[in-house]
Amino acid sequence: MFTGIVQGTAKVVAIEEAELFRTHVISLPKSLRKGLEIGASVSHNGVCLTVTGIEGKRVSFDLMRETLRVTNLGAVEVGSRVNIERAARFGDEIGGHSMSGHVIAMAELVELDEAPNNRRLWFELPHELGRFLFDKGYIGVDGISLTIGEVRPAGATHGPRFCVNLIPETLARTTLIDRVLGDRVNIEIDPQTQAIVETVERVLASREV
Structure with missing residues (x-):
């Protein structure tokens, strides 16, 4: 479980490429490596990934075909930065909202x-996800727990849209x-x-039946 409070x-x-498979190696700060072990869960842009290797500050994660298809991690390049959150532990303060790290779709930044x-x-989502959007509801954007500011319904040429307002700390x-x-972005x-x-x-x- 994650809280959506990116650390x-x-x-x-x-990046090591294979057929329908990738391994990402990230440089993880010392503060985020404390107690980290192979098999631990770490959120990358809201995607729950498993640690597969640790060599000093270089930490490896494997990405399967479905992860590459559904999320924006398939477009990540060497030099890119990703949002990181370690898995929540029992007793941790939940400052955001409970998140699983299971991305359901991507949304395009349109405004x-x-x-x-x-x-x-402002982000645009696939049509079928509009029913889950509510003013002041919670949503996870690239692993960040955010409050929806406003919702616009789908139109003839676009899907449903929602906005989030970001404070300097989040930025x-x-x-x-x-x-x-x-x-x-991952949603x-x-x-x-x-x-x-x-x-x-x-x-x-x-x-109705």
């Missing part, structure tokens, strides 16, 4: 509003400061929201 960013220092000490980003700690129009829908919506849909569908 920092790490640089990808090597960007800059203001002093603020940054508002300083994560890669969202570097995002530009057209970039694609995790709030698990509680997803469970409630899908349960209501099943109940309503059963009554």
Whole structure:
């Protein structure tokens, strides 16, 4: 489990390519390596990955075909930075919202509003995910627990859209400061929201039979 409170960013220092398979090697700061062991779970841009190797500050993670297909990690290059969060431990403070590290889709950055000490980003999602979006609801964006500021319904030429408002601390700690129009981010829908919506849909569908 993760909390969506990103602990920092790490640089990808090597990528080993194989058929439908990748190994990412990141340079992990000392503060994030404490107690880290092979087999541990670490979130990269909101994707739960397993540590497969540790050599000093170089930590390796394997990415399977589905991870490369569904997330933006397939587009990561050597020199890219990714958001990092170690798995939550029992007793840790949950400052964001409970997240599993299971990315459901990617969203495209379609609008960007800059203001002093603020940054508002608008993202577009696939049509089928619009039912999970609610004003002031939770959402995971590249592993960051964020509150949805506003929702716009899908139109004739575009999918549903939502915005998030970013404070300086979030911008300083994560890669969202570097995002530009057209970039694609990993999305995790709030698990509680997803469970409630899908349960209501099943109940309503059963009554129509």
